[in-house]
Amino acid sequence: MNEQQWLKELLQRNGEDVKLSEKQIKILQAAIEMFAEKGYAATSTSEIAKRAGVAEGTIFRHYKTKKDLLLAIVTPTLFKSVAPFLAKEFVKEVFESQYQSYEDFIRALLRNRYQFVKKYLPAIRVFWQEIAFHAEIKEQFQRIFTTHVYQKFKQIVEHFQEKGELTAIPVDSVIRMTITTIAGFLLTRFIVLPDYDWDDEAEMERTVQFLMHGLSKKDGWFA
Amino acid sequence: MNEQQWLKELLQRNGEDVKLSEKQIKILQAAIEMFAEKGYAATSTSEIAKRAGVAEGTIFRHYKTKKDLLLAIVTPTLFKSVAPFLAKEFVKEVFESQYQSYEDFIRALLRNRYQFVKKYLPAIRVFWQEIAFHAEIKEQFQRIFTTHVYQKFKQIVEHFQEKGELTAIPVDSVIRMTITTIAGFLLTRFIVLPDYDWDDEAEMERTVQFLMHGLSKKDGWFA
Amino acid sequence: MNEQQWLKELLQRNGEDVKLSEKQIKILQAAIEMFAEKGYAATSTSEIAKRAGVAEGTIFRHYKTKKDLLLAIVTPTLFKSVAPFLAKEFVKEVFESQYQSYEDFIRALLRNRYQFVKKYLPAIRVFWQEIAFHAEIKEQFQRIFTTHVYQKFKQIVEHFQEKGELTAIPVDSVIRMTITTIAGFLLTRFIVLPDYDWDDEAEMERTVQFLMHGLSKKDGWFA
Amino acid sequence: MNEQQWLKELLQRNGEDVKLSEKQIKILQAAIEMFAEKGYAATSTSEIAKRAGVAEGTIFRHYKTKKDLLLAIVTPTLFKSVAPFLAKEFVKEVFESQYQSYEDFIRALLRNRYQFVKKYLPAIRVFWQEIAFHAEIKEQFQRIFTTHVYQKFKQIVEHFQEKGELTAIPVDSVIRMTITTIAGFLLTRFIVLPDYDWDDEAEMERTVQFLMHGLSKKDGWFA
DNA sequence: CATGAATGAGGTTTCATTCAT
DNA sequence: TATGAATGAAACCTCATTCAT
Numbered sequence: 043m044n045e046q047q048w049l050k051e052l053l054q055r056n057g058e059d060v061k062l063s064e065k066q067i068k069i070l071q072a073a074i075e076m077f078a079e080k081g082y083a084a085t086s087t088s089e090i091a092k093r094a095g096v097a098e099g100t101i102f103r104h105y106k107t108k109k110d111l112l113l114a115i116v117t118p119t120l121f122k123s124v125a126p127f128l129a130k131e132f133v134k135e136v137f138e139s140q141y142q143s144y145e146d147f148i149r150a151l152l153r154n155r156y157q158f159v160k161k162y163l164p165a166i167r168v169f170w171q172e173i174a175f176h177a178e179i180k181e182q183f184q185r186i187f188t189t190h191v192y193q194k195f196k197q198i199v200e201h202f203q204e205k206g207e208l209t210a211i212p213v214d215s216v217i218r219m220t221i222t223t224i225a226g227f228l229l230t231r232f233i234v235l236p237d238y239d240w241d242d243e244a245e246m247e248r249t250v251q252f253l254m255h256g257l258s259k260k261d262g263w264f265a
Numbered sequence: 266m267n268e269q270q271w272l273k274e275l276l277q278r279n280g281e282d283v284k285l286s287e288k289q290i291k292i293l294q295a296a297i298e299m300f301a302e303k304g305y306a307a308t309s310t311s312e313i314a315k316r317a318g319v320a321e322g323t324i325f326r327h328y329k330t331k332k333d334l335l336l337a338i339v340t341p342t343l344f345k346s347v348a349p350f351l352a353k354e355f356v357k358e359v360f361e362s363q364y365q366s367y368e369d370f371i372r373a374l375l376r377n378r379y380q381f382v383k384k385y386l387p388a389i390r391v392f393w394q395e396i397a398f399h400a401e402i403k404e405q406f407q408r409i410f411t412t413h414v415y416q417k418f419k420q421i422v423e424h425f426q427e428k429g430e431l432t433a434i435p436v437d438s439v440i441r442m443t444i445t446t447i448a449g450f451l452l453t454r455f456i457v458l459p460d461y462d463w464d465d466e467a468e469m470e471r472t473v474q475f476l477m478h479g480l481s482k483k484d485g486w487f488a
Numbered sequence: 489m490n491e492q493q494w495l496k497e498l499l500q501r502n503g504e505d506v507k508l509s510e511k512q513i514k515i516l517q518a519a520i521e522m523f524a525e526k527g528y529a530a531t532s533t534s535e536i537a538k539r540a541g542v543a544e545g546t547i548f549r550h551y552k553t554k555k556d557l558l559l560a561i562v563t564p565t566l567f568k569s570v571a572p573f574l575a576k577e578f579v580k581e582v583f584e585s586q587y588q589s590y591e592d593f594i595r596a597l598l599r600n601r602y603q604f605v606k607k608y609l610p611a612i613r614v615f616w617q618e619i620a621f622h623a624e625i626k627e628q629f630q631r632i633f634t635t636h637v638y639q640k641f642k643q644i645v646e647h648f649q650e651k652g653e654l655t656a657i658p659v660d661s662v663i664r665m666t667i668t669t670i671a672g673f674l675l676t677r678f679i680v681l682p683d684y685d686w687d688d689e690a691e692m693e694r695t696v697q698f699l700m701h702g703l704s705k706k707d708g709w710f711a
Numbered sequence: 712m713n714e715q716q717w718l719k720e721l722l723q724r725n726g727e728d729v730k731l732s733e734k735q736i737k738i739l740q741a742a743i744e745m746f747a748e749k750g751y752a753a754t755s756t757s758e759i760a761k762r763a764g765v766a767e768g769t770i771f772r773h774y775k776t777k778k779d780l781l782l783a784i785v786t787p788t789l790f791k792s793v794a795p796f797l798a799k800e801f802v803k804e805v806f807e808s809q810y811q812s813y814e815d816f817i818r819a820l821l822r823n824r825y826q827f828v829k830k831y832l833p834a835i836r837v838f839w840q841e842i843a844f845h846a847e848i849k850e851q852f853q854r855i856f857t858t859h860v861y862q863k864f865k866q867i868v869e870h871f872q873e874k875g876e877l878t879a880i881p882v883d884s885v886i887r888m889t890i891t892t893i894a895g896f897l898l899t900r901f902i903v904l905p906d907y908d909w910d911d912e913a914e915m916e917r918t919v920q921f922l923m924h925g926l927s928k929k930d931g932w933f934a
Numbered sequence: 935c936a937t938g939a940a941t942g943a944g945g946t947t948t949c950a951t952t953c954a955t
Numbered sequence: 956t957a958t959g960a961a962t963g964a965a966a967c968c969t970c971a972t973t974c975a976t
Contacts, residue, residue, distance in 0.1 A: 065936080081398045083306035087971060097937040102972065167397070174394050175304045211471055214461075218453055219446075219475050226445030238437075248434055252442050256479030288961080310946060320962045325947060327960095509939080527844045529752035533967060543941045548968060550939095617843050620836070621750045657917055660907075664899055665892075665921050672891030684883075694880055698888050702925030734957080756950060766958040771951060 046071065052162050053118050066104050068094040073111055078167040082112050083175070112172065116179055119169040120186060122162065126154060127191040136198050144202040145254045152224050152246055159228050167233070192217070209259045216257060223253045269294065275385050276341050289327050291317040296334055301390040305335050306398070335395065339402055342392040343409060345385065349377060350414040359421050367425040368477045375447050375469055382451050390456065415440070432482050439480060446476045492517065498608050499564045512550050514540040519557055524613040528558050529621070558618065562625055565615040566632060568608065572600060573637040582644050590648040591700045598670050598692055605674050613679065638663070655705050662703060669699045715740065721831050722787050735773050737763040742780055747836040751781050752844070781841065785848055788838040789855060791831065795823060796860040805867055813871040814923045821893050821915055828897050836902070861886070878928045885926060892922045 046067045053060045053070075062070075072094035076085040087108055091098045105111040126132060141147040159166055173179050199216045202208045208216060227249045231240060269290045276283045276293075285293075295317035299308040310331055314321040328334040349355060364370040382389055396402050422439045425431045431439060450472045454463060492513050499506045499516075508516070518540035522531040533554055537544040551557040572578060587593040605612055619625050645662045648654045654662060673695045677686060715736050722729045722739075731739075741763035745754040756777055760767045774780040795801060810816040828835055842848050868885045871877045877885060896918045900909060 063935090081304070081306055083304055084398065086969075088969090091938095098971090099937055099939095099973080100935085103936070106972095108971065171394075171397050174390075175307060215468065215471050218449075219472075222449030222453065223442075223445065226441075226449050230441055230445065245438065248438050249442075252479040255481075255483075256475040258478075260478075286960080309944075311944085321946090322948080322963065323961055326962095329947095331946065511940080527750065527752055529750055530844060532965075534965085544967090545942065545969080546940055549941095552968095554967065613843070617840075620840050621753060661914065661917050664895075665918075668895030668899065669888075669891065672887070672895050676887055676891065691884065694884050695888075698925040701927070701929070702921040704924075706924070732956090755948075757948090760959095767950090768952080768958055768960095769956085772957070775951095777950065 048161055049074075052122055052165055053114075055118065055121060063104075065094070065096050065100055069096060069101055069104060069111070070115065074115055074164045074168055077112065077115065077172070078164040082108075082168070082172050087111075112168075112176075113179075115165055116169050116172060117182070119162065119165045120179070120183055122158065123166065123169065124186060124191050125158075126151065127194050133194050133197050137201060144199075144207050144257070145250060147198065147202075148220065148224075148253055149246075149250050152227070152250060155224060155228060156231075156242070156246065159232050163232055195220075203259075206259055208257050219256065220253060223249060223256075271384055272297075275345055275388055276337075278341065278344060286327075288317070288319050288323055291319060292324055292327060292334070293338065297338055297387045297391055300335065300338065300395070301387040305331075305391070305395050335391075335399075336402075338388055339392050339395060340405070342385065342388045343402075343406055345381065346389065346392065347409060347414050348381075349374065350417050356417050356420050360424060367422075367430050367480070368473060370421065370425075371443065371447075371476055372469075372473050375450070375473060378447060378451060379454075379465070379469065382455050386455055418443075429482055431480050442479065443476060446472060446479075494607055495520075498568060498611055499560075501564065501567060509550075511540070511542050511546055514542060515547055515550060515557070516561065520561055520610045520614060523558065523561065523618070524610040528554075528614070528618050558614075558622075559625075561611055562615050562618060563628070565608065565611045566625075566629055568604065569612065569615065570632060570637050571604075572597065573640050579640050579643050583647060590645075590653050590703070591696060593644065593648075594666065594670075594699055595692075595696050598673070598696060601670060601674060602677075602688070602692065605678050609678055641666075652705055654703050665702065666699060669695060669702075717830055718743075721791060721834055722783075724787065724790060732773075734763070734765050734769055738765060738770055738773065738780070739784065743784055743833045743837055746781065746784065746841070747833040751777075751837070751841050756780075781837075781845075782848075784834055785838050785841060786851070788831065788834045789848070789852055791827065792835065792838065793855060793860045794827075795820065796863050802863050802866050806870060813868075813876050813926070814919060816867065816871075817889065817893075817922055818915075818919050821896070821919060824893060824897060825900075825911070825915065828901050832901055864889075872928075875928055877926050888926065889922060892918060892925075 049067060049070055050060065050062065053062070069090065072090045073085075076090055076093065087101055088098055090111075091101055094101075101111065105114060121128065129135075135141075136147060141150065169179075173183060195217050196213050199208065199213045199220075203210060203213070203216075227245070231242070231245070272290060272293055273283060273285065276285070292313065295313045296308075299313055299316065310324055311321050313334075314324055317324075324334065328337060344351065358364075359370055364373065392402075396406060418440050419436050422431065422436050422443075426433060426436070426439075450468070454465070454468070495513060495516055496506060496508065499508070515536065518536045519531075522536055522539065525531075533547055534544050536557075537547055540547075547557065551560060567574065581587075582593055587596065615625075619629060641663050642659050645654065645659050645666075649656060649659070649662075673691070677688070677691070718736060718739060719729065719731065722731070738759065741759045742754075745759055745762065756770055757767055759780075760770055763770075770780065774783060790797065798804075805816060810819065838848075842852060864886050865882050868877065868882050868889075872879060872882070872885075896914070900911070900914070
């Protein structure tokens, strides 16, 4: 039972608990595992039913189509993926209190996303593997990203550029490099080389240092 | 005819020209386009045949199975993807003459891979989208990467660390950050936001600067 | 419904009733008819579906492959073909009570197998037509024949040779001639010339006489 | 080259040599082998071409359809199968000179057909395996059998019944038992148990004895 | 609410045959 | 004459979805 806790957490939004029957959870778990491994298109509903231990028809009682089942996995994952940026008070908190520097912010963000990926890895795999193939998912992601993540990220970066901590290269470049660096670490850590002998604390700190050296205002940037 | 030049180049190895009938090229082109767009599993051979303008049976005369068709696209792409590192004289050239600094090397590598991705984008998409789903492709990639790319990359990084240009953080971390940064740029440039108003020259130079500031030996790294 | 009785009987073993849905019976009936007529390889699953009045997919819900469908017909037929010899008490019964002579035994066997072929003719045709093409069927048959039929037949023949009823030629020859003669009659009667104006009682008795004259101990056998 | 002699002999009729190109012989050989092993319907023309070492198109240059190729094998085999009865002088020879008794006739027939089967086994397998599936072949066989074999066989049997050598049971029964017995031996010898440790001379003589004891006029037949 | 038999459209693959070379 | 690339119909089989129980 406890094993399914992560799934319930992934599916909840705004802290409201979602109601899922035993069978529904089994179905989602099976679907996530198989979609992650073989891909959505290469996984049959009968395989999912078998692994979930339910009848084929039961899947379609809960999810009208196979695609709905995918979206039931992918949509919550998308929201949780960018969750830090969805909180209303997020930017304010960054400015006013919590983070004294971009470095602090980055460090917190990296650690937060590290925990997130560690917890929900299979669902995240599904999300990123399928986003290339489904226009609806891509559009939903772009909408969320543009209206929530990008806007807020921009405010933060400009804030620290004005404070003189970050170089004056275009904000978009800073955002791109930041995201690319964080995502690059997590991808390598959890997908490309999960079996490598990682010293997570050290590598995360190295990643923060790399990013900050790369982005700090200092002599030499195009000098 | 000229349109297909890139395909012929992609398929050739060791400079030897590959022999492809008119129809074979049409099939490969159609397959690459559709696999890139919808994914291998979601693309039917009948669709490929239709787009290629051949009978469905013709596909199977040239490629015994649908999987063989995928591999005919993916294997050359894998080799071309890491081509710079496959050349015998590669490391020697880096040391002895061509590149005075890691920065020069990175700049050359980035430009080279930029041209590569620009030229072969659809095939590269197929490669990276499908590597997650096909164990054989993943294994082939790991074999090539470990024995060719990683070994040589390591020599190069150690060389410039000894020369005092790069920080003394673990070689693996340097390699990871380098690849991550380059790949992150190319991915954003060509896949995530291809329609953004890019100033390629400027962004590439910024990326090089970011990387070098991030990796250069200097006060502050863990100080 | 009653028409299908023979099929249910053919499929049952050890007297246990087999559970077959309406559609399954229709599929088996259609398959037997078509395999008998055109052969397994020349019969398509779509034809079977059409004749059975079911969707093609329904066949594959019940039988994973076309070959499985063949085996579902052929295996029970094989067992029923040699059924008399599979009964545990068979030899004992022959010796102790039922049959006073080889002639009685042969007569009973011939009549029994005559009824069997008459009842299950189409399935038997399938069995004998396909045994030449499928190694698994041939091997299964040889295993059953060697361990059950041959062993018991040998005991019986030796018994009546010792009693002086049968000539002293090699047991294997006696068995071969017996089987050959019985099978030859049934084959001619039901397959080669089913439309000939047969007097079954007379011809069976003639066949028994022919066999017994041919095999009885008497002056003249190699004398 | 000498290997193909049997094929040329099989194909010739009335002693006239048939003209066959090298490739045609290879095709026929390959077809006979594969039809014998897997059956006509389960053998593809491309397999035949491969085994024959010719291009697929070459088969269709010599035989308009796959069925024609089958008939090119089966028709000569049919004629050779009943060849002894096709000779014009056959009956006369039996009566006037060669065979003093039915036993002599049977012995000669059995030895003759034994040699025939030994020589042309693969083609004979094809003939008997396919006769069940192809109405044209069955009809051709029935025509030949009725008009040539049966007529002459009847004359012979009646001749020896009149001479008092054979019992007075119906001629058809005598013919059936004779053919059944001979065919039963050959089938067991060459198809069912070819690997058994046969003493051919002894078993053939036993078969003749069995047949003659079974058919001779004597006390006991229905007495 | 759950089941699983049934469907039929569509998937990959094979095949006999044709035809330009 | 011989080839083998090309065809497209049809083969076997899978699949998402429905629905009576």
